[in-house]
Amino acid sequence: MNAPPHSDRGPRRFGWPQRVFSQVLLMQLAIITGVTVLVTGLFLAPLSAQLDDEAMRRALAIAQSTAAQPGIAEDLRTTEPSALGPVQSAAERIRRATGAEYVVVMDRRGVRWSHPEADRIGEVVSTDPGDALRGREVMEIDSGTLGRSARGKVPLRDTSGSSEVVGAVSVGIEYDSVRARLLGAIPGLLAYAGTALAVGALAAYLISRRLQRQTHDLAFSDISALLTEREAMLHSIREGVVALDGTGRIRLLNDEAQRLLGLGPEAAGRPLEEVLDPGRTVDVLAGRVVGDDLLAVQGGRVLLANRMETDDGGAVVTLRDRTELEHLGRELDSTTGLIDALRAQDHEHANRLHTLLGLLELEMHEDAMEFVMEVVGVHRATAEQVTEKVRDPLLAALLVGKATVAAERGVSLRLAPGTLLPDRVVDPRGLVTVVGNLVDNATDAAAGSKDARIEIGLRAEGRTVQLRVRDSGPGIAPEQHASIFTEGWSTKDLPAHGKRGLGLPLVRRLAERQGGSVTVSGADGGGAVFTVVLPEALGTASPTTGGER
Numbered sequence: 303m304n305a306p307p308h309s310d311r312g313p314r315r316f317g318w319p320q321r322v323f324s325q326v327l328l329m330q331l332a333i334i335t336g337v338t339v340l341v342t343g344l345f346l347a348p349l350s351a352q353l354d355d356e357a358m359r360r361a362l363a364i365a366q367s368t369a370a371q372p373g374i375a376e377d378l379r380t381t382e383p384s385a386l387g388p389v390q391s392a393a394e395r396i397r398r399a400t401g402a403e404y405v406v407v408m409d410r411r412g413v414r415w416s417h418p419e420a421d422r423i424g425e426v427v428s429t430d431p432g433d434a435l436r437g438r439e440v441m442e443i444d445s446g447t448l449g450r451s452a453r454g455k456v457p458l459r460d461t462s463g464s465s466e467v468v469g470a471v472s473v474g475i476e477y478d479s480v481r482a483r484l485l486g487a488i489p490g491l492l493a494y495a496g497t498a499l500a501v502g503a504l505a506a507y508l509i510s511r512r513l514q515r516q517t518h519d520l521a522f523s524d525i526s527a528l529l530t531e532r533e534a535m536l537h538s539i540r541e542g543v544v545a546l547d548g549t550g551r552i553r554l555l556n557d558e559a560q561r562l563l564g565l566g567p568e569a570a571g572r573p574l575e576e577v578l579d580p581g582r583t584v585d586v587l588a589g590r591v592v593g594d595d596l597l598a599v600q601g602g603r604v605l606l607a608n609r610m611e612t613d614d615g616g617a618v619v620t621l622r623d624r625t626e627l628e629h630l631g632r633e634l635d636s637t638t639g640l641i642d643a644l645r646a647q648d649h650e651h652a653n654r655l656h657t658l659l660g661l662l663e664l665e666m667h668e669d670a671m672e673f674v675m676e677v678v679g680v681h682r683a684t685a686e687q688v689t690e691k692v693r694d695p696l697l698a699a700l701l702v703g704k705a706t707v708a709a710e711r712g713v714s715l716r717l718a719p720g721t722l723l724p725d726r727v728v729d730p731r732g733l734v735t736v737v738g739n740l741v742d743n744a745t746d747a748a749a750g751s752k753d754a755r756i757e758i759g760l761r762a763e764g765r766t767v768q769l770r771v772r773d774s775g776p777g778i779a780p781e782q783h784a785s786i787f788t789e790g791w792s793t794k795d796l797p798a799h800g801k802r803g804l805g806l807p808l809v810r811r812l813a814e815r816q817g818g819s820v821t822v823s824g825a826d827g828g829g830a831v832f833t834v835v836l837p838e839a840l841g842t843a844s845p846t847t848g849g850e851r
Contacts, residue, residue, distance in 0.1 A: 326506075326509075326510045326513055327506055327507060327510040330502075330506035330509070330510065331503055331506055334499060334502035334503060334506060335499060338495050338498060338499045338502070339495075341495070354443060354452060357452035357475045357477075358441040358442065358443065358452045358453065358454060358475075359441065359454070360452075360454075360475055361402065361441070361451075361452050361453055361454030361473045361474060361475045362439060362441050362454030362455075362456065362473070363454070364396065364400045364402055364405065364454065364473040365405075365439075365454040365455060365456045365471045365472065365473040366439075366454075366456050367396070368392075368393065368396050368405055368407070368471045368473065369456045369457070369458045369459070369471045371392060371396075372461060373388070373392075374389060374392055374407060374458065375458055375459065375460050375461050375468050375469070376461065376462075377389050377392075378407065378409055378415060378458065378468055378469050379460075379468060383413060383414065383415045383423050383424045384423065385420035385421075385423055387415065387423075389407050389415040389416050390415065390416040390417075390420070390423060392416075393405040393406070393407050393415075393416030394416065394418070397418065400473075402473050402474060402475055403418070403448055403451050403474045403475060403476040404417065404418045404448055404451075404472075404473070404474045405471070405472075405473050406427065406471070406472045406473075406474075407458065407469060407470075407471050408427055408431060408469050408470050408471075408472065409468065409469040410435055410467070410468065410469055411426070412426045412427050412431050412435075413425070413426055413427075414426070414427055415469075418448070419447075419448075422447065427446075427472065428446045428447050429444055429446050429453075429472075431455065431470050431472065433455070434455035434456060434457050434470035434471075434472070435457065435467060435469070435470050436457075436467075437457045437467055438457070439454070439455065439456045439457070440453070440454070440455040440456075441453070441454050443477065446474070448474065448476075449476075449477070450477040451474035451475055451476055451477050452474065452475040452477055453472060453473065453474050453475075454472070454473050455470055455471070455472045455473075456470065456471050457469075457470055458470055458471050539556070539558065540558060541558060541620050541621065541622055542555075542556065542558040542559030542560075542561070542562045542563070542605075542620065542621030542622070542623075543555075543556045543558070543559055543618065543619070543620055543621075544559050544563075544587060544618070544619045544621065545616065545617075545618050545619075546574070546587070546588075546616050546617045546618075546619070547614070547615070547616040548614060548615030548616050549573070550573050550574055550575075550588055551571060551572060551573050551574075552569055552570050552571065552572060552573075552574065552577070553570065553571075553616065554570055555567070555569060555570060558621070559621055562600065562603060562605060562621050562623055563578065563583075563600055563601075563621070564600065564601045565577055565578075574587055574588055578600075582598050582599070582788060582807075583598040583599070583600045583605070586598050586607045586609070586619075587607070587609070587619050589609055589611075589617060592609075594608060595607075595608060596608070596609075599807045599808055599811050600811075601811070601815070603623055604623075604624050604808070605621050605622065605623060605624070606621070606622040606624050607619055607620070607621050607622075608620050657673065658670055658673060658674065661673060685702050687717065688701045688702050688705070688717065689702075691717055691721045691722050691723070691760075692717075692721070692723045692760060693723060693724050693725035694723060694725050694727045694730055694733070695725075696730045696731070696734050697723070697727070697730065697733060697734055697737060700734050700737060700738055700741075701715070701717075701737070701741075701758065704738070704741045704742075704745070707745070708741075708745050708748075708756060711745060711749045711754075712749060712750070712754055713745055713748045713749055713754040713755065713756060714754065714755040714756070715741070715745075715755075715756045715758070716755065716756070716757055716758070717757075717758055717759070717760075718757050718758060718759035718770065718772075720759070720761060721758070721759050721760045721761065722760070722761065722762065723760040723761075723762055723767065724762055724840065726762075726840040726841040726842075727767075727839060727840060727841075728838070728839055728840065728841050729816075729839070732812050732816075733767070733836070733839065735808065735809075735812060736769065736809050736812055736813065736834060736836075737758070737769065737771075739805035739806065739808065739809050740769070740771040740809065740832050740834070741756065741758065741771060742805065743805060743806070743832075744756045744771050744772075744773035744775070744830075744832075745773075746775075747773045747775025747776065747829070747830065748773040748774045748775045748829070751774050751775055751776070752774075753774060754774055755773070755774050756771065756772070756773050756774075757770075757771075757772045757773075758770070758771055758772075759771075759772075762840055764840075765837065765838050765839065765840045765841070765842070766835065766836065766837045766838070766839065766840070767835075767836045767839040767840060768833070768834070768835055768836075769832075769833070769834040769835075769836070770831060770832070770833050770834075771831070771832045772825050772829060772830070772831045772832075773825075773829045773830055774825075774827075774828060774829045775828075775829050775830065776828070776829075777824050777825070777828055777829050777830050778822060778824070778830045780824075783822050783823075786806050786822065787806050787807055787810045787820070788807065806820075809834065813834055813835070813836060816836050816837060816838060816839060817837045817838065818834065818835045818836040818837055818839075819834070819835050820832065820833070820834045820835075821833050
């Protein structure tokens with residue numbers, strides 16, 4: 303099916319592209335960008351908190367180290383706060399060594415004994431030192447005289463042995479340096495995020511390009527329209543369509559295929575071997591039998607199948623029902639044979655009339671009467687014999703007609719001793735098909751042989767019918783006993799309708815549908831014997847007639 307044109311689609315709303323390729327690419331880019339931004343934000347948020355915590359712990363560690371310095375507590379108790387005092391000197395030395403913003407040592411009153419700005423020594427600290435003076439260590443982010451900083455405060459204890467809190471040490475790390483570290487990490491993080499975004503965008507583009515090739519650059523509306531048209535087309539055509547994937551699973555079945563194969567919609571998605579019995583039909587559908595116009599028999603239907611491979615390893619199989627055509631072909635064969643028989647009878651009838659005319663001209667009236675009675679009696683005897691032993695009218699008429707045709711071809715058709723079939727056949731047309739096919743094949747095989755003959759046996763055992771057809775032909779080789787029931791197999795020339803090899807497969811299918819079987823074997827003295835067993839072929843006998851008439 304040709305893709306619908308994509309021009310003149312009318313105005314686009316909000317500038318949104320119509321092609322599958324463009325829409326998928328934009329959606330993928332939007333998703334990738336959103337995920338990248340989200341991941342970057344989720345990474346930066348804990349990074350800021352982590353840097354703050356790291357700065358506070360560093361300040362606390364410096365304060366702990368300062369409080370542990372020997373002599374600071376003693377100098378705090380024995381000297382006065384001064385810019386040149388030992389406490390200020392020790393604190394500044396530590397500040398410069400550690401890179402801290404300030405190292406402040408205070409007494410219990412909160413008076414500074416050290417500060418980076420010497421003129422602030424002797425003043426009370428700007429933030430509450432109460433927790434540290436009560437013996438607890440403190441980490442916090444706070445603002446003081448030098449601005450916002452990450453702080454650590456620890457108590458300063460007397461080192462003389464009393465462990466009395468004599469003051470506190472407060473250390474600050476400049477908060478701008480923490481922020482600088484965070485801002486310094488952002489470019490690298492953005493570089494990684496940009497790289498990931500670029501790789502994702504490239505992958506999205508490649509995937510979208512592949513999707514563009516697979517969808518033939520169609521819009522979603524085009525694809526929807528194509529699917530709708532495909533469904534309408536598949537379910538409206540009068541040919542069965544079966545689509546298979548590369549593993550042999552059924553992708554779809556249209557209505558006609560379901561009817562021809564006897565399947566339902568639930569067969570879609572299942573392997574062929576699960577929904578169909580093993581045989582030629584499955585082999586044809588699966589591609590194990592190749593060729594054009596392949597014949598298969600499914601459930602009594604004669605199917606003509608053609609298979610075409612698809613690019614993805616699957617296949618599409620079309621099925622045509624030629625059951626009626628096959629019946630017409632067989633009727634054509636029978637009609638041709640009947641015409642030949644009538645032509646021969648015409649010659650024979652003319653000979654008989656000439657003989658009768660001669661007897662009358664010779665005034666041999668009694669001989670003429672005996673001649674007429676003899677000719678009429680032969681045909682009457684054959685018909686009476688058949689109808690006496692075969693009570694079903696359709697089957698009896700078939701056998702009488704087949705006997706006439708066989709006789710014209712030089713073949714004697716007779717009923718086997720013990721033949722008796724009551725008028726209780728459940729499916730007369732099916733039995734007529736079985737008998738007709740076997741008798742036709744037997745006539746073809748026996749014609750031209752020495753003492754050409756066909757013997758038909760029909761017996762009823764309860765509700766089971768057993769049919770035996772024996773001919774005097776050349777027989778069938780043992781290695782071909784299985785092949786003769788395969789669709790398309792035949793040793794005969796093609797008939798007028800162009801196909802052979804369907805009669806025996808059809809006989810087998812009809813027998814199997816009734817739970818029966820058909821077998822072939824060699825006959826004593828040459829020829830072949832076909833035996834068909836049909837359980838449940840007869841109806842229940844009437845209690846008043848006992849099943850006989």
